[in-house]
Amino acid sequence: MSILVTKKTKVVIQGITGKAGWFHARQSLDYGTQVVGGVTPGKGGTFMEEGPHRLPVFDSVKEAVQKTGAEASVIFVPPPFAPDAILEAAYAGIRLIVTITEGIPINDMISVKRDLSRFPDLLLVGPNCPGVTTIGESRLGIQPGNIGKAGKVGVLSRSGTLTYEAVNQVSLEGLGATTCVGIGGDPIHGANFIDILSRFKEDSKTQGIVMIGEIGGSEEEEAAEWISKNLKDKPVVSFIAGATAPKGKRMGHAGAIISGGKGTAQGKMESLRKAGVIVVDTPAQIGAAMKKALAA
Amino acid sequence: MKIHEYQAKALLRKFSVPVAQGELLTEISQLPELYKKLGAPVVAVKAQIHAGGRGKGGGVKIVKSLEEAKTQAEKILGMTLVTPQTGPEGQVVKKVYLEAGAEIAKEMYLAILLNRESSELIFVASAEGGMEIEELAETHPEKIFQFPIDPLIGFRSFQARELASQLGLEPKTHGAFYRFCLGLIEAYIKLDASLIEINPLVLTKSSEFVALDAKMTFDDNALYRQKEVAALRDLDEEDPLEMEAAEYGMSYISLDGQIGCMVNGAGLAMATMDVIKLAGAEPANFLDVGGSASEEAVTAAFKIILKDPKVKAILVNIFGGIMKCDIIANGIINAAKATGLKLPLVVRLQGTHATEGRQLLAKSGLAVITAESIDEAAQKVVEAAKKQAA
Numbered sequence: 249m250s251i252l253v254t255k256k257t258k259v260v261i262q263g264i265t266g267k268a269g270w271f272h273a274r275q276s277l278d279y280g281t282q283v284v285g286g287v288t289p290g291k292g293g294t295f296m297e298e299g300p301h302r303l304p305v306f307d308s309v310k311e312a313v314q315k316t317g318a319e320a321s322v323i324f325v326p327p328p329f330a331p332d333a334i335l336e337a338a339y340a341g342i343r344l345i346v347t348i349t350e351g352i353p354i355n356d357m358i359s360v361k362r363d364l365s366r367f368p369d370l371l372l373v374g375p376n377c378p379g380v381t382t383i384g385e386s387r388l389g390i391q392p393g394n395i396g397k398a399g400k401v402g403v404l405s406r407s408g409t410l411t412y413e414a415v416n417q418v419s420l421e422g423l424g425a426t427t428c429v430g431i432g433g434d435p436i437h438g439a440n441f442i443d444i445l446s447r448f449k450e451d452s453k454t455q456g457i458v459m460i461g462e463i464g465g466s467e468e469e470e471a472a473e474w475i476s477k478n479l480k481d482k483p484v485v486s487f488i489a490g491a492t493a494p495k496g497k498r499m500g501h502a503g504a505i506i507s508g509g510k511g512t513a514q515g516k517m518e519s520l521r522k523a524g525v526i527v528v529d530t531p532a533q534i535g536a537a538m539k540k541a542l543a544a
Numbered sequence: 545m546k547i548h549e550y551q552a553k554a555l556l557r558k559f560s561v562p563v564a565q566g567e568l569l570t571e572i573s574q575l576p577e578l579y580k581k582l583g584a585p586v587v588a589v590k591a592q593i594h595a596g597g598r599g600k601g602g603g604v605k606i607v608k609s610l611e612e613a614k615t616q617a618e619k620i621l622g623m624t625l626v627t628p629q630t631g632p633e634g635q636v637v638k639k640v641y642l643e644a645g646a647e648i649a650k651e652m653y654l655a656i657l658l659n660r661e662s663s664e665l666i667f668v669a670s671a672e673g674g675m676e677i678e679e680l681a682e683t684h685p686e687k688i689f690q691f692p693i694d695p696l697i698g699f700r701s702f703q704a705r706e707l708a709s710q711l712g713l714e715p716k717t718h719g720a721f722y723r724f725c726l727g728l729i730e731a732y733i734k735l736d737a738s739l740i741e742i743n744p745l746v747l748t749k750s751s752e753f754v755a756l757d758a759k760m761t762f763d764d765n766a767l768y769r770q771k772e773v774a775a776l777r778d779l780d781e782e783d784p785l786e787m788e789a790a791e792y793g794m795s796y797i798s799l800d801g802q803i804g805c806m807v808n809g810a811g812l813a814m815a816t817m818d819v820i821k822l823a824g825a826e827p828a829n830f831l832d833v834g835g836s837a838s839e840e841a842v843t844a845a846f847k848i849i850l851k852d853p854k855v856k857a858i859l860v861n862i863f864g865g866i867m868k869c870d871i872i873a874n875g876i877i878n879a880a881k882a883t884g885l886k887l888p889l890v891v892r893l894q895g896t897h898a899t900e901g902r903q904l905l906a907k908s909g910l911a912v913i914t915a916e917s918i919d920e921a922a923q924k925v926v927e928a929a930k931k932q933a934a
Contacts, residue, residue, distance in 0.1 A: 275866070327765060353736055353766035354658060358695045361663045392865030395895055407811020409863040412895060413918075416863075433810060435660045462811055465660045489814035492821045493830070496629070500795040500810025500832040513818075530819045531812075532917040 251402070251427045251447040251454070252344060252371070253320060255385040260318035260342075261286040262325050262333045264296055264305060268348075269324035272390050274301050276322075279387040284316035309333075309340035320344040322379065322388045327351040330375065331360045338367050345438070346388045347374035357436040364438070372438025376501070378408040378430035383415070391428060399424015401538055402448040404441060405460035406433055406467075406501070410489060410531055414458045417535025423542065426454045433501030435464070441471035449479055456483045456542050458534055459525070461516055463490030464504045468516040476523035483541035484525045485534055488513045545762045547776045548592040550641045552760040555735060555773075561727035563755045566643040568592075575617055578642055579610050586645030589616045591637040594781045596759065597627035597676075603637065606645065613642070638780055646754050651744035652711055653677055654725075656693070656732045665693040665732065667725065671711045673744030699729055717751055724753045735773055736766030785829075785848050792844045794833050801826025802856040802929050804849035804887075806842070808833050808863060816861045816918065823922040825929055828855045838867070839875035846879040850887075857888040857929035859921055862895075869893040869901030877908045888913065888928035892921035 253259075259276070263269040264286020273296070277283050285304045286296060292307030306312040309321065321342045325333040330349040337345045352375050364372060373380055379389010384398035391408075396415035401423050405411040408430055415425045429444050431437060441459060448454045457479075461468040468488060475484055491513035493499050517527045528537050547555075553563040567578040579587065591603030598604050603625045605616040617640050626634035651673030659666040669689045672680055681688055689710045693699045704722035705715075713721055724745075732740050741759040748754060767774045779787070789796030795810065803820050807813035810832045817827040829852065833841045842860075849855055862872050876891060892915040893901040905912045913928065915921035 328768070351765045353769075354738065354763050355733060355736055355766065358658075358664060362695045390866070392896060395865065405811070407809060409807075409809030409865070410811040410815060412863050412865055413812065416895060435658060436663050460811065462814060470661075487815070489811045489818065491818045492827065493814055493817065494799065497797050497830075499797065499814050499830055504810060504814065529822060530919050530922075531815045532819075532919040 250382040250385060251444070251451050252380050252429065253382050253386040253388055253427070255280055256282065257320050257386055258282045258284045258316060258318045259320045259322060259386070259388055260284060260309065260312045260316065262309065262321055262323045262337065264288060264303065264324070265291055266324055266326075270296055270298075272322070272324065273303065274298065275393060276387045277301055279393040281386045281388065284318050285312050287312050309337045309342060313340050313342065318342065320388060321346065323347040323349055325349055327353070331356040334360050334372065335363055338364055338370055343367075343370050345370065345372045346377070346379045347372065347438070348377065348379060348389055349374070350376040352376070352434070354434075354436055357434065361436055361438070371443065373429065374432040374437060376434045377432030377437070378411060380427065380429050382427045383425045389430070391430070395419070396428065397424040399426065400453060400455040400542070401425050401458055402451065402454040402456070403428040403458045404444045404448070405430050406462050407460060407489060410460045410487070413531050414460060414534050418458065418538055421535040421539045423456070423535070423539060426451065433462075433504060441467050442474045445471060445474060445479065449482065454482065456485070456538050458538060459484055459486045460531075461486065461488045462501065462504050463488070463493050463499065463513050464501070464511045466511065469519045472519035472523040472525065475525060483538070485537045485541060486520050486525045486527050487531050487534055488516045488520075488527070545764055545767060545773070545777060546594040546781065547760055547762070547773070548594065548639065548778065549590065549758055550592055550639070551776045552758040553755065555760065556727070556731055556755060556758055559727045559731040559734070561724060561731060561755055562753060563758065564644045564646055566641055569617060569621070569640045569642060570638065572614070572618055572621060575614055576610060579613050582642055582644050584644035587613055588643045588645055589613055589620060590641045590643060591620045591623070591625050592639040592641050593625055593630070593635040593637055594778070595627050595629035595635060597629050598625065601625045601627040601630075603627070635781070646746055646756060647749040648746045649749045649751075650747040652746070653743045654728070654745045655739065655741040655743070656728055656737070657739050659692070662692065664695055665729075667691045667693065667699070667707065669707055669711055673746065677743065693729060699725055713747070717747065717753075720751070720753055736763045736770050737761065738763045785851060789831065789845075789848055792841055794831065794841060794845060796848060797830040798852060799827050799829055800854070801828045802854055802933065803925055804828045804852065804855040804858040805861070806831050806833060806845045806849060806858065807861045812861065812863060816859065816922070819918050819922040820859065820926065823919075823926040825926040828852055839871065839878065842872065842875035843879040843882060846883050846885070850883055850885070855887065856932045857890065857925050859925040860889065860891045861918060861921060862893055864893060864895035864897060864901070866896070868897040869895060870897045870904055873901035873904040876912075877904065877910060880910050880912075885910075888925070888932055890915060890921050890925040890928060892916065892918060
């Protein structure tokens with residue numbers, strides 16, 4: 249078992265005719281992902297081909313779903329068109345939408361998120377995220393495929409490269425990872441920490457969880473409360489980035505800003521520690537801390 | 545993106561949000577004509593800088609005659625205004641706004657901002673106008689009211705009446721209050737704002753609502769469709785290095801320390817700053833070269849870091865994913881040679897082809913210090929910076 253995706257999950261790529269879309273479609277195919285086609289309005293009926301790879305392009309997600317049985321979608325559509333692409337996938341019956349696109353206006357995401365509440369069984373991951381990888385099985389997004397070994401640690405994070413750090417470390421420690429989810433750095437996004445933590449809780453293969461947060465918002469605090477109530481049997485190791493970030497400055501991610509004294513790293517670490525989470529001071533300690541926790 | 549008060553007021557006027565008459569002054573010689581044009585018995589002389597807290601720093605004065613206006617405007621124009629938000633170095637005032645004073649019956653606070661937890665916009669309001677809202681939130685949270693603005697339905701009349709009552713407004717003013725709120729919402733949404741703050745919002749003695757101050761910030765992601773707003777950018781208020789980095793698609797923020805940082809990914813960049821601090825030094829900057837750093841980006845990043853004279857040593861922390869470490873290593877070598885780098889350079893490469901990358905650096909002939917973990921890299925760069933400073 250694993251969460252969200254397996255090697256059987258059929259995946260469609262929205263924006264497949266763009267440079268990033270096609271590059272990552274091929275990377276995912278090489279990884280073993282069941283990418284069954286792509287969508288670019290106006291280019292239906294054509295094929296994307298290179299080397300051993302050949303994928304059909306459809307005009308709409310609806311058509312792609314009808315003809316290929318796609319269940320999940322990865323979106324590489326540019327920001328002005330990405331909100332429409334997300335909703336198109338939702339209305340076409342896709343129930344896992346991974347949005348890689350960076351730079352979607354916040355007001356657009358507010359409306360999209362409200363509209364998605366019509367689909368209670370749908371999970372949007374992102375936007376502005378590295379995607380979801382079930383190690384050794386399926387890769388939806390832009391995570392590097394070669395850094396992790398399959399194993400027993402679930403990884404979830406708001407950041408991209410810090411996620412890779414964590415996967416690399418648990419792999420070097422011989423623990424390996426199950427599924428690795430980047431929920432994204434935008435202030436309005438789909439899946440939150442609890443959405444992913446609750447799935448890791450149910451996953452028999454996942455024995456420990458690495459959760460990487462950062463300054464801004466209150467999701468880490470909410471996750472801490474959830475963990476203290478619901479997650480007793482699996483150790484959680486956490487790192488929060490941005491302890492030294494000055495107030496009022498936006499640190500790269502649109503969501504990473506301390507405003508009004510809220511969303512500080514110190515506050516988040518305190519909440520997590522109270523919930524029994526092992527909070528490490530530097531990301532270099534993630535792997536070792538998890539090894540120790542799982543050996544205990 | 546931030547704009548000035550006078551710009552925010554001009555925008556709000558287009559959405560029928562009442563603001564006082566005002567005139568912008570960039571040269572003191574313009575004062576007599578503009579003062580006469582305003583023709584108000586009481587005039588506020590206001591420094592125009594992006595930071596808040598201008599009144600506390602002496603950047604806002606109330607005057608009642610042309611002579612007084614001249615004295616104050618001469619003081620303010622060209623002064624280095626230090627407020628709690630500018631930092632100790634302050635900001636030079638290059639524009640002054642003259643505004644007709646209002647006869648104030650009541651001062652309030654009203655803002656629209658994003659509530660991340662509920663993924664919707666909210667009104668934040670208080671009957672305590674003119675105060676620092678953050679201070680009030682700490683001392684008297686019960687005096688702050690919040691109302692959601694539904695993204696599909698909007699703000700309802702009954703909500704406005706309820707909010708108005710909480711602010712202690714009499715029923716006869718509720719209609720005008722609702723119209724004021726609707727104007728703000730329309731401006732916020734149509735202009736892709738990320739904050740509108742009216743502090744104070746005043747009720748005049750003739751029962752009119754007026755935005756006495758106005759602060760607006762905008763969603764950078766939406767500027768592509770907000771040409772009018774984008775044109776309001778004041779380069780005098782921006783950090784030139786931040787602007788230069790943005791041209792390369794990188795995110796740079798200058799800080800006060802001595803360790804220049806170059807990292808791929810925002811989360812890892814923040815973590816790198818944290819680890820430098822743990823190792824006993826301060827970062828000179830936040831710099832995210834992007835999740836998939838290219839050679840061009842690395843070269844541009846070096847040039848930007850080296851423009852900061854405070855930097856005593858540089859730490860490059862790259863986790864190679866799809867972009868392989870050996871390619872990054874070549875980028876670092878070329879950039880170091882092209883910029884004639886003299887400062888100590890610590891490089892930590894991890895991930896795809898990390899070993900090959902480290903070998904390339906070792907063979908380059910450059911005095912590069914390499915490290916395997918972030919902790920090790922931070923310790924080495926802090927040591928190097930101390931030696932350099934000594």
